[in-house]
Amino acid sequence: MTVGVVVGLVAGLAAGLLLVALVPAVRARVTSAAGRSGRRLGMGRLAIPDDQQAGLGRRTIDSLRAGVVVLDADDQPVRVNPAARAMGLLRTGPTPGSIAAHPLIRTLAGQVRRTGVRREIELDLPRGRDSAGENPLGVHLRAMAIGGGHVAVEAVDVTESHRLARVRRDFVANVSHELKTPIGALQLLAEALLDATEPAGAAAPDLSEDLVAARRFAERIQHESTRLGRLVQELLELTRLQGAEPQPPPEPVAVDWVVAEVVDRTRTSAAARRIEVEVTGERGLTVYGSDTQLATAVSNLVENAINYSGEDTTVRIATRADDEHVEIAVTDQGIGIAPTDVDRIFERFYRADQARSRDTGGTGLGLAIVKHIASNHGGRVEVASTLGGGSTFTLRLPARPPDDLLATLPPAGIESGPAELRQV
Template sequence: MKGFKKIKYALFFAFFGISILSLFLFIFLFFSPLYSIPYKNEIINHVHRASTIALFVSLFVAVAVSILFSKFFSDPIIRLSEIAKMIAKGKFPQTIIHKSKFEIGELEKSMELMNESLQTTIQKFSSKNSQISAVLSSMNEGVLAVDRRGRVIFANSAIEKILGVTEPEILQKTIREVIRNNEITDIVEKSLKTGERVKEEINVVLPFEGVFDANANPVIDEEKNILGVVCVLHDITEIRKLTRHRSEFVANVSHELKTPLTAIRSYVETLLLGAIGDKENNIKFLGKIDKHAKNLSALIDDILEISKLESKKELGPFVRIDITKIMEHAVDTVLEKAQKKNIIFGKKCQGESIFVFGIEDHIYRAILNVLDNAVNYSNHGGSVKISCAKNDGKVVISISDTGIGISKDHIPRLFERFYRVDNARSRDLGGTGLGLAIVKHVMSVHNGEVNVISNEGTGSTFTLIFPGI
């Protein structure tokens, strides 16, 4: 800018000097002795014309220099000022054209470098911020961040679902104002106050019920100042449900195992106490022991089966199988039992062969379990019907009976493990309480479904639906 000041002052003094010089020349000639000499008027007029011309020339030069000054200095400064305002608003020009010389040209180059540097830096931060936002938004865990005053500065989409809020409505508000769950606010405030990690298991009721593992971690700078807290909520609802189901399963298994073992033990003790010499009672007791041993073996087999289905390990390969042949095999298995009760079997298939992809042993087990129940809970002289057909690209197996039926109150829990409608009758029939649970798991493994329609006293209809091929 020093060159700019020099030119400005030079122009000013040049114009001022020419003007003063013309004025003094005019005064000198008017009051000097030349006033009395011949041709004085011509001389004065000549000088007057010369000074006037000089004045206009100086004005012309001044205007021309001003225009040049504006072009070379003032316009670039205004343009750079506008560019600076654009950059301040985050609107970066593609390029800054270098037209000026002197210090203005250097300023333009510096502005260009600053523009490029700022664009690169902002693009890097923007890209990194987008990546972080994408990662946080895709997380199943809820993430909530607050500043040192407890005001919300970030909330991802998962936290919005968990707490039933939206980020815009809670930003820059204190956590107590916008989070209704006192357990969350307490651990965040505790972490803010102590500067330590706080971890607790919390329960959320609204907008839906769930159990979460909450971790509040303080954000601390190099000078050990607490800048805020990041709270992460991990949904452990399903884990807690599985833990509860496992506990219930273990309790049920223990109870189911205890029943036949207790019976076996009592008969053995009776024999050991002297009844072993009574041949008639020996045969009776050994028959009871054999029955309970078979029930125990069946229970263990079912427990292993359902465990295998749940873990989906060692299930065997999926192959193309003719489901009509599996149905015939299952019918043959229960036919003798059905004949003893004079139960009439009806079988109908749409076509000679219907194929599905699946594991033959497990599909056979599912069909057999439903058929066996139909026979067991049908009265003497009743009927059982099994049919197979294709419907909307799916394979539908329907098994109906004219048995005792199921109350509507029991149907929602019918496929739970160890759930029995009639405990005494089920045990007398040798049921383990896992038959329909196995059916449900088999259908799940095959991406199918099982449905039941039943009215107490009129029988039941179970429908197994497999994906067709």
């Protein structure tokens, strides 16, 4: 496909947009002179010469605030608008005077050609040769095939939203770190107070009312400080998952190990409520990512199931796989979730039942952590629930190694340094 054909495709898109804008005028013309207008318009096409359509297409793309890069089957840029140039999405080509698209753009286009599926990512690109990346350019890239091996890539500047997200993450991380010390001191003081008010033995006289009250307050302080410590720890964990720290390189993780680790972690809380944790499904499955993060995600789901289930019930962990995904489903016989709450339960600090959450000591962050872990591993978490009839949370993860953009870069490399990637 030649450059002229690509320009023609873009011009056709612009002509279609122009047709939508002219619908009222065209309708009025048809009403006043239906026969003549119908013959002139034919099948809804405007009577605009092809060269004028091409010019409209070029001017339309050049006027966009979003960057647009069109690559041919050989990854050569055949159309680039000024916004894309301003974002630094072009590089010096292999021959003098030639240009090439940024390696990440070429890699994204290659993935679209191989899979035939539109791809979207958000990433931080260091500006120019600033390899330290102190002031990166945040872009949202959307790539799609337009025929003949050509791929169009749209880039939207999201630098400000990324900056605000980094500021928020840094603030939460710093405050959480500062809170860890006083919370630890509160826990130690509560334990010391409990030890000081504990009877010396079975034959010791009953405690006075003042000591009974002091002991009750100390137990409450210990409980609340433990809950606050858990909240701070989960805030730090969520901040790391949201990009405050780079993700560890993905490694093969045995699902059997994850399930066994989860059962071990939740054994005490399950026994306290006389809840049986049952494991069923396929064995020998493998996913790719961080074993500790995946164990944390499934543990959060099981702990959540235990907290919201009645005594003498069963929580089931089931595993299954197909060609594309591995599923870890956690099913309980608990109180269920109302339909109005299902879409919000993965939000930070959202609780469907505030009173119940206070009783269980929940922080409102467990499911948000599960969602981010699933997203960082290229998967997702789903929920099916009936109010009063229990819930099933399913963690769905890729069954094959992740398609790492940086691992498939062309030999030319990246001139501007590494980029931070987030799959959308």
